Amino acid sequence: MTTPARLIIGVIGGDQAPDDALAVAYELGRAIGERGHITLTGGRGGVMREACRGAKDAGGLTLAIVPGEDLSDVNEYVDIPVITGLGFARNTLIARTANALIAVDGHYGTLSEIAFGLIAKTPVIGLDTWQLRDANEIDAPIVRAGSAVEAVATAIRIARVHPQAR
Amino acid sequence: MTTPARLIIGVIGGDQAPDDALAVAYELGRAIGERGHITLTGGRGGVMREACRGAKDAGGLTLAIVPGEDLSDVNEYVDIPVITGLGFARNTLIARTANALIAVDGHYGTLSEIAFGLIAKTPVIGLDTWQLRDANEIDAPIVRAGSAVEAVATAIRIARVHPQAR
Amino acid sequence: MTTPARLIIGVIGGDQAPDDALAVAYELGRAIGERGHITLTGGRGGVMREACRGAKDAGGLTLAIVPGEDLSDVNEYVDIPVITGLGFARNTLIARTANALIAVDGHYGTLSEIAFGLIAKTPVIGLDTWQLRDANEIDAPIVRAGSAVEAVATAIRIARVHPQAR
Amino acid sequence: MTTPARLIIGVIGGDQAPDDALAVAYELGRAIGERGHITLTGGRGGVMREACRGAKDAGGLTLAIVPGEDLSDVNEYVDIPVITGLGFARNTLIARTANALIAVDGHYGTLSEIAFGLIAKTPVIGLDTWQLRDANEIDAPIVRAGSAVEAVATAIRIARVHPQAR
Numbered sequence: 001m002t003t004p005a006r007l008i009i010g011v012i013g014g015d016q017a018p019d020d021a022l023a024v025a026y027e028l029g030r031a032i033g034e035r036g037h038i039t040l041t042g043g044r045g046g047v048m049r050e051a052c053r054g055a056k057d058a059g060g061l062t063l064a065i066v067p068g069e070d071l072s073d074v075n076e077y078v079d080i081p082v083i084t085g086l087g088f089a090r091n092t093l094i095a096r097t098a099n100a101l102i103a104v105d106g107h108y109g110t111l112s113e114i115a116f117g118l119i120a121k122t123p124v125i126g127l128d129t130w131q132l133r134d135a136n137e138i139d140a141p142i143v144r145a146g147s148a149v150e151a152v153a154t155a156i157r158i159a160r161v162h163p164q165a166r
Numbered sequence: 167m168t169t170p171a172r173l174i175i176g177v178i179g180g181d182q183a184p185d186d187a188l189a190v191a192y193e194l195g196r197a198i199g200e201r202g203h204i205t206l207t208g209g210r211g212g213v214m215r216e217a218c219r220g221a222k223d224a225g226g227l228t229l230a231i232v233p234g235e236d237l238s239d240v241n242e243y244v245d246i247p248v249i250t251g252l253g254f255a256r257n258t259l260i261a262r263t264a265n266a267l268i269a270v271d272g273h274y275g276t277l278s279e280i281a282f283g284l285i286a287k288t289p290v291i292g293l294d295t296w297q298l299r300d301a302n303e304i305d306a307p308i309v310r311a312g313s314a315v316e317a318v319a320t321a322i323r324i325a326r327v328h329p330q331a332r
Numbered sequence: 333m334t335t336p337a338r339l340i341i342g343v344i345g346g347d348q349a350p351d352d353a354l355a356v357a358y359e360l361g362r363a364i365g366e367r368g369h370i371t372l373t374g375g376r377g378g379v380m381r382e383a384c385r386g387a388k389d390a391g392g393l394t395l396a397i398v399p400g401e402d403l404s405d406v407n408e409y410v411d412i413p414v415i416t417g418l419g420f421a422r423n424t425l426i427a428r429t430a431n432a433l434i435a436v437d438g439h440y441g442t443l444s445e446i447a448f449g450l451i452a453k454t455p456v457i458g459l460d461t462w463q464l465r466d467a468n469e470i471d472a473p474i475v476r477a478g479s480a481v482e483a484v485a486t487a488i489r490i491a492r493v494h495p496q497a498r
Numbered sequence: 499m500t501t502p503a504r505l506i507i508g509v510i511g512g513d514q515a516p517d518d519a520l521a522v523a524y525e526l527g528r529a530i531g532e533r534g535h536i537t538l539t540g541g542r543g544g545v546m547r548e549a550c551r552g553a554k555d556a557g558g559l560t561l562a563i564v565p566g567e568d569l570s571d572v573n574e575y576v577d578i579p580v581i582t583g584l585g586f587a588r589n590t591l592i593a594r595t596a597n598a599l600i601a602v603d604g605h606y607g608t609l610s611e612i613a614f615g616l617i618a619k620t621p622v623i624g625l626d627t628w629q630l631r632d633a634n635e636i637d638a639p640i641v642r643a644g645s646a647v648e649a650v651a652t653a654i655r656i657a658r659v660h661p662q663a664r
Contacts, residue, residue, distance in 0.1 A: 008246070085259075085420065096249040111630065111632075119610060120586075134603075134604070135626045235585060274472070281444035285440045296464060296466055298443065298462060299463045412536065415594040417618075
């Protein structure tokens, strides 16, 4: 199986987030949906819910990889919930499944998803999110974007030219 | 989130399987797709591939929860691959995510999916598959079906009347 | 790393169990501890707790692979708790980590551990537990034992002659 | 179960590391072992191997939570290998199981372990490792240490006064 025409773009960010981050998340989902791609999130509230809502308003498909053992915490804009029962370990699955990740703001959960994206060589685009510098003063390769539309365009472009078969 | 109109029906069975099991798997995917539901598998060959092929021939959507770290073992009929990197532990996610499971033939992997379905209270329908009897001589509650069409009808009916919010 | 002198023997069975199964579990832990091996369980009550208690009474070491996110459900006879936060998916880790598994009675969780043991080629010894027959009427290779002492002796012997490097 | 007298101290860092990081890792394992605590690692080479070697030289016990499906990549200083088959997702288990984590240098895998430590409220001590700053310019609460001995003393002290029941 090679990279399909319909990409899976992950939007990662907190269950709690400031209003501007929520507005950005909505625009991300909307832009992904308008371009015919799948919006992937962790399925809960905050950034995740707004990204799903934007995607649905654009007629897009929403996929969620959920931490709990049932649908109780899943937001109402999720079309396809994958129920893991793995708790926060489900973050590793989001990072692997996405063809690209877009991080918005975010707390430690988002940090873990960025880290797993870097491990899995999934491109990571950042919108006002974590800055990560290793012991050699080298910054982690997060591609910075200035707007939701730019972030989605960058995510799609990088996912397409990505050297691996994913 | 409550049980959606579009159900996720899991088809579980081996990567290797006899011809009659493969034919049944194709009919299962076809019947699930014709009724407008999502066919969920482990994304690999054998029963999984045939169920996906049947679903696509009926215009259905196929979801896969994949054991590997990339798409290399994923069959060409999978629309939405969830890449777990968890190996066989991904079987637990298939059992939780499905609104009902249909087991066809199958080896130890299928056995583990049936077991996790029973743990998660996901209804399990069996087509010529494992028989499981505990120390008190009580058979595990696998609902037996005689044909693919009957299995899909049963799976949908039980998933709908299922008492839990899943 | 090759198979060490000190084996890890898993005892699997329910959180709830009849009195005779609990007594057998205690004897299993005791026999494993007396022979200088590590007793591995899921760390909770019932069969798991009794196996740990027996092991400690014999001066043995107890390892547990725990489903929750903290120590709240871990029994007081566990020396080394591995906290997974994975829920029932932790059963796959018990089956892989053990050099041999001994199943006592048990419900669906135990069934899943037997299934994962068979997948991982970990020898499975059964004491009044599940009977598993596939579609070809072939019984799963559970080695039956008539007493706790026999089960432990068999587990150690098979783990030692096991062809793989585990 | 409450926090035991014998703590589990995780040492996290890369499979590949510069010589000074390897020397620090050895000293960490040695200091943990001398104080009678368990050294937990991911069981592979580099920082993980040196921490285990130091612990064994001090007569300590070494626990490893291993990514693969068998013992093939496990270093020779591991006493108790927990075989997960989960790949990098096993990092979440290291972060939860440790009473405190000490990070040395490290690449993206270590970054993910720090992130999961922060999620799980496991204290994280850093020795010349990642600097993490969120969108509000707030640094993640990594407690910096200047030497291996200081790091171990700090880890033990914080783990002991830790407010939660872990």
